[in-house]
Amino acid sequence: MAEFFQYFPNALTVTNLLVLVLGVIGGLLLGATPGLSPTMAVALLVPFTFHMEPATGLILLGAVYTATVAGGAISAILINIPGAPANIATLLDGHSMAQQGHSQKALYFCFISSLVGGLFGMVMMILFTPPLAEVALKFGPPEMFWTALFGITVMAGLSSGSILKGLIGGMFGLLISTIGMSPMLGTERFVFIDVLAGGVAIVPALIGLFAIPQVFSLMEGLGRETNTNVDFKPEKGIVFSTVIENLKMVKTLGIGSVVGSIIGVIPGAGGQVAGLISYDQVRKFHKHPESFGKGNPEGVAAAESANNAMVGPSLIPLLTLSVPGSPTAAVLLGGLLIHGLFPGPDLFRTNAEVTYTFIASLVLAQLAMCVFGLLLSRYSYSVMRVPNLEMIAAVTILAVFGTYSVQNSFDDVIVMFSLGTLMYIGRKVGFSGAPVVLGIILGVIAEDNFLKGKLIADTDVGVFNYFFTGHLNIILIALCLGSLGYSVYSEVKQYKKMKTIKQEAA
Amino acid sequence: MRKDAIVGLVCLVGSVVLYSTLGHIDEPRAVTFPKTIIIIMIILSALLLLQGFIVKSAEKKGPGYPWLRFLILFSLIVAYFAVSESLGFYISAFLFFIAVTYILGKSDLSLKKAGLRALSSAIFTAVLFVLFSVMLEVQTPRGVLF
DSSP states (O other): OHHHHHHGGGGGSHHHHHHHHHHHHHHHHHHHSTTOOHHHHHHHHHHHHHTSOHHHHHHHHHHHHHHHHHHHHHHHHHHSOOSSGGGHHHHHHHHHHHHTTOHHHHHHHHHHHHHHHHHHHHHHHHHHHHHHHHHGGGOOHHHHHHHHHHHHHHHHHHHSSOHHHHHHHHHHHHHHHTSEEOTTTOOEESOOSGGGTTOOOHHHHHHHHHHHHHHHHHHHTTTOOOOOOOOOOOOTTOHHHHHHHHHTOHHHHHHHHHHHHHHHHSTTTHHHHHHHHHHHHHHHHSSOGGGTTSSOHHHHHHHHHHHHHTHHHHHHHHHHHSOOSSHHHHHHHHHHHHTTOOSSHHHHTTTHHHHHHHHHHHHHHHHHHHHHHHHHTTTGGGGGGOOHHHHHHHHHHHHHHHHHHHHTOHHHHHHHHHHHHHHHHHHHTTOOHHHHHHHHHHHHHHHHHHHHHHHHHHHTTOHHHHHHOSHHHHHHHHHHHHHHHHHHHHHHHHHHHHHHHHHHHO | OOHHHHHHHHHHHHHHHHHHHTTTOOOHHHHHHHHHHHHHHHHHHHHHHHHHHHSOOOOOOOSOOOHHHHHHHHHHHHHHHHHHHHHOHHHHHHHHHHHHHHHTTGGGOOHHHHHHHHHHHHHHHHHHIIIIIIISOOOOOOOSOO
16 A cells, blocks of 8 residues: 555556556547547556556556446446446436436436546555465466466356356467467467468557457448437536435445445456346335336446446456456556566556556556546537447547557558458457457467476376366366356356247247 | 358368468477467357257348448558558548548548548547647658658
8 A cells, every 4th residue: 555655646647647548548439439438548558658668658558448347337327338348337327317318417317426436446556466366376387377267268268158158268268378489489380371480469469359340340330320419408507416415325335346346356357247136236225126227326336436437447457367257457567568567466566657657557547537537528419429430430540550569560460451351350250459459468478388397297296186186276266167167067057048038920 | 961060171271271370389398388379169069060960040031242342441541551650640541531431431422421531530530640649759650741
């Protein structure tokens, strides 16, 4: 905690504050734009940060990450389309409020509740991340190997409808990470064409896997865009009354913040689950549960305080163990790695200045998100009118410039587009980009520790004893199996539910 | 054959082909990790193939796929890549923006819209120039003009 206050002023330099404000405004607008996913927005920004100081670059990514979660509520409230999965619970009451002519009030509730939840989540993160990072000190090669696999099993289970496809995607990502020279031995693998000689870098992979499928999806939607003519009626003089009304909802904000923080720490659970559970709990404890879904502001407060409370804690497993809590956090991990920052205790010791400046900026980003959200809410509906055609051209060009700018290499652009096209086809048959990206990012850690572990094991206790015994190994293996088991259980449950619905319909 | 079964089969064949490409590498330690991953992929693909036969997945019926539009966009992107190093990044980006908005949006293209789209393209390219060449000082291929 002392380090947090020590490095807090670093986040207040003119450059860092300017980047933070631009990131927050950009994040709010990107989050509000239907068709642009927050994950893609952060992925497109990663190359920009490459040319900045590490702390400044991370401040930009953190600000966008924070603001897109809240910004996604704008489209949920105004046009009934959640900007991100985290905002699904928001639309239940938020859109009803908008239909009753209280769009602006609903948006105010959203940003104020997001601030309360977000700050609570950040306090949890500041308190628990450094001690948990110390646990990672005890990790040797086998534990690091299992941790990498745990990250992939979590993402595989929760990012697509099928655990098998999620795992195949994760394995495919691991395989992509082995393209090029073997890190320890210098042997070439899978170099079928010259473009692949240098391997697949993180930035082309991130941009390709998230931006290109989005471009083609936007193309598919041309001509059948949703009518976004919003009946937006600005209400004057309601800011302070709404702030007071919102802050009086102590129980709702408390439930949302606590639920969001707990769910946030569970890798992969994400804001969607946090928002829905919090909404459900607040409704159950409410005097008038029947008012929910019909424009009750407490529904908005419950969902938004929870999904923003999730932001800070979702970074705890990311910063300590490289296990991201959501697809966007996986992209953020890529941003850390391109600046040479590896999750674990070193982040809080050797790179303490950059890390704590980043954490301080996340707190400031929550405040800026609320202030600019309140200020921009009356104009926010205009971003929903950006035509898909312009978006297709702009995203493609940004993807090319962003990819090229990192290594000044056109080969990277070709890799980016090829991976993106392949991912687009993959998405058509049920694959998701998140496990693939995580496989690419964690592949190097997994292979390096697998080989190191095998070398030690061959001269010591043998591979089985080295990788499958010991308390930490057993805990991590159990976590991998638990994550897989839960995913299989959820899939079977969902399948049975669908089958029952079909039988009833027939 | 059901969709998941076909996907499983494609993954299975792909994994076997990838495994065979590692055969010529003499250093066994360099292929231990990728081989392990491919073996896991083969098992998972076989399970997906099996699941495709056992579990009946819901077939979604929607509007037909816009193949022509996909081919046009794909070709425009490839053409954009092909000329960007010779024409320069900024000119090719400007032309690509115009080409996409004119060709894919030709159904509602009026003189006014054509002008607005050209203006959007010019503004977007100018923003890119300021962002990448002025602020971030990225060296982009210069091409014929700048």
